[in-house]
Amino acid sequence: MTDQIALPFAWPADEDERDFIISDANQAAVRHLEHWSLWPVMATVLTGPRKSGRSLLGRIFANKTGGCFIDDAEEQDEERLFHAWNAAQADHKPLLLAADLPPARWRIKLPDLRSRLLATPVVEIEKPDDILALRLIEKLIQARGLIARPEVVRYVQVRIERSYIAIGRIVDALDEAALARRRPITLAVAREALATMGVTEDTYRLL
Template sequence: MAQQLSFDLPARQALGRDDFFVSPANAEAVAMIESWQGWPNRKLVLAGPAGAGKTHLTHVWAALTGAHILSATHLIGADIPALAAAPVAVEDADQIAGDRAMEEALFHLHNLILAEGQSLLLTATTAPNFWALTLPDLASRMQATTLVKLRAPDDALLSAVLMKLLSDRQLSPGPDIIPYLTRRIDRSFETARRVIDALDRTALETGRPITRKLAAKVLDNLGG
């Protein structure tokens, strides 16, 4: 059978609060985001593995606060005084470790935001003491920031993440697919994303619906 053409269409990512499934793995982080007015020193580090929901919760917080969101790697050239006039979310803050100019830009932004009475949210994969920052003053301020972690998913959260990834791609699998995948794949957000990407791609290429048989084939190909 000839393969169908596959078009890599972007998924429509739902980032509203109602789209975020709360479970014991993330309940503390959700509570901290929703009670942002009470953050000690008006700042918070949200840490967790790739795909854990950091970006989603960042957008939830931005909707609550009117915050501007930017990547830490985009701090160079940014108008720091203008940014500091409102709440700011800095994503992937751990990625700038070792870049003196970026570290100094984050240090400047951190100090101005607090001086202006605004709030600061930072996301990273690990806690600040693992960031290997080279600017001592920035390292000390980051390590003094309240930390909340997104943990690896439990069964309920993994099922919800799989369903959301499918929904973002406007895919409607059979009712047995989610339980089947939840039992078979690693407890990892990154694995969930990789499996759904492969399912979507395989279904497009073969013109077949997403069934348990197709899912089994995809997992075998992925080594799952």
């Protein structure tokens, strides 16, 4: 299941929700955020790969709920996190922390912060599924003002690594190859872009 619709929160957001594509890879996280009033504590940790849209989702969530969003939480000052967590409980306004890993794998020095974070729900954005990868490639291509037929996008999608970073890299490569050839993204352009990432037809047959 993949969709590019408004996120299912009840309030308007300042940031354009259409930039976030909901799919099976992130739907569980979105639904958890939607029901923030039912959280056992007024905080959640959102994990997921880099470039997965977790920062965008966090900003949308904060705009809609009036809560607080802290990105790269595992790198932030522990006193800041401790006070933000306590304030969320006192004010009954949700705190969302985004991080690469769940708190159990952080190096937390403050015992009180560790106990609080270990009691905090964790939701994850997973690696992109096939449909999400396809939609993200399409979206990024369109954002660059490029043109690619659906079969070309599909040709690329089935040949790249299933990661958000790889999706960004292939669109960069497609952009460069199309600019060099001064033409839309054809199969020939796609093959050239894939080759810059070390993916050839022989490589693909081994995947």
